[in-house]
Amino acid sequence: MAFVFILFPLLMAALAAALPSNRLRPWLLPVTGVGHFALTVFTLAHPELTTTAAWLVLDPPGRLILLEVSLLYVCCSFYATGYLRNRNERPNRIFCVCLMTFLSVMSLVMWAHHLGLMWVAIEATTLVTAPLIFFNHTQHSIEATWKYMLVGSVGIALALLGTFFLAYAALHTGLEASLTLEDLLKNAPHLSKPWLHAAFVLLLVGYGTKMGLAPMHTWKPDAYGEAPAVVGAILAGGVTSCAFLALLRSYHVCMAAGEGAYVSRLLLFMGLLSMAVASLFMVGQRDFKRMLAYSSIEHMGILVLGLGIGAPALFGTLLHVMTNGLTKGVLFLSAGNIHRAFGSKNTEQVSGAMRRLPLSGTLFLVGFLAITGSPPFGPFVSEFSILNGAFDAGRMVTGGIFLFLLLVVFIGMGATVLKVVQGRPSFEARKTPYRDSFLTGAPIVCLMLLVLLIGLYIPEPMMRLVRDAVLFLEGQP
């Protein structure tokens, strides 16, 4: 089954490369997205299909994140079709091919049960997204792509070194060096501690760079700010989730080795630091796409913080991967519409989005309320659950700082968002021909409804996925 997940988008990418028509080619994106989503649902309903080989297993955390990525991708693929129709003047062959290959390598990340293979897949996500960030070919986008490639590649190279250290930790105590997750978890109590510690630090720095944890986040505002909105959405909801899954694997091995206290100190520190840095830069932020990048840094911080708190917050953390990813989709896609209508992403030029684009403006505002953890949306449930976990684990100070930083982010982000949506649009902005359309509106509405649904009532199958993942991470199959 794993091969179907990997080869189907690749096949569609080959088809997109061969198709000469710039107008028809984008329609292959929704075909890929819907096909992948159908495959995902089918596989999740048939658990016997989730083992292809020792290296390719779709375990419970992988299933949950695969569902998240697939849901986000299917909505983004329809939006991308609408977006590319507006950008028909630009050749979109490379864009479509890369976007489809991207889905293939993300699926490989979910399936990979060999940490070396997982590294290969995550590095590949960097490579296929670089041309996507570069789509506009402006000086700014070149600069953003260069920083993304350089910081991302160096960071991810450190993760490879960390992966090697993990294998050496087994070799050192006379075990066979193996990087399959099963072997690592089985041998975890016997791994050499100094090498395991060093490995975890390198993996945290490496995959943390890919997630965009502070202080390795410098590429993120540039890349998210300059990339087309649909790419930003998939980067913020897909790539970061992939990197988080990789970090989750390292965390799992360390927990199985009984190194919970060591790992949790590092994770708590990185989590709170990322939240603090993000909240500082979000206050007074004028560029609303860069603001979304800082929001992504903040939420990666929340995920890592949740892992650091440990077992009581695991449920919330895993649910947060889902809620954050979908809400980021709403925010980036609606921000993209506003950006196109106003021809600017700076709050000095953009105001009155609610009047100019009633649908996108409203969704942007509601998405902001959702992502900052206001009820009744999904992120409220997951963030509340993490907070509850912090207090349950007796980490009162951590919980307190977490709440305080959420408040700072709410105020900082709120100021920027309100400037964008309120007021009157300028005369020039009213003259641009861009309007909300079905293709660029409906996918955002779908994502928003999903976020609302998770906030009101978590559907039983999703609940089971999250619970299974928690049990898997706690060591009970």
Add this chain to the structure above:
Amino acid sequence: MTNLLNILLVVVLMLNLFALGTSRIISVVRAVSIQGSLLGLFPLLLHEHLSWAVILTIIPAIFLKGAVIPWMMIRALRDVKIKREVEPLIGLQPTVILGALGTVFALLFADQLPLASQHTGALVVPAAIATVLTGFILLITRFKALTQVMGYLVLENGIFIFGTLLVEAMPLVVEMGVLLDLFVAIFVTCIIVNQINRAFSSLDTRRLVSLKE
């Protein structure tokens, strides 16, 4: 075998210092490609019995690092018409000294590491650490986009040296995947380097500063 391996590793370390000490970018490219091909030979020395899997990893690795990547780099250099790294962050001689100090540090540090008994005699771990450090020095002190790419390749070489201790842990598919990623990474970077040159009429990454708070 360990003796021969150590001699090769000393050559690798000398190439590190050479790459740090030259201002001609093409010399850096050559040094790094020789280093890469030497590293490609390592699995031959580390395995008592040669299997097809080992040979299958060696050939593409040497071909990629010794021929394809330098060819792409030299072509990119010709396209952008630059030859030298002028005004690095710190002068060339201080960087060489820094690199030498890094190597000494790596040797001392590796002594402190808890190594498996079969690895204590060889220079593999200190050479890996020294090469990774060299890669970072190049990345930090040089400003031409192409030299920074070379820094990344040296960093990758360092990690590769460490990886030779763990051939059993990395199956053929994964080795090939790593090489493919490296190839695509260099390919994409060369395109971006070309675009930087076209858009900014320079390869100086200090000009890439318009995106900030």
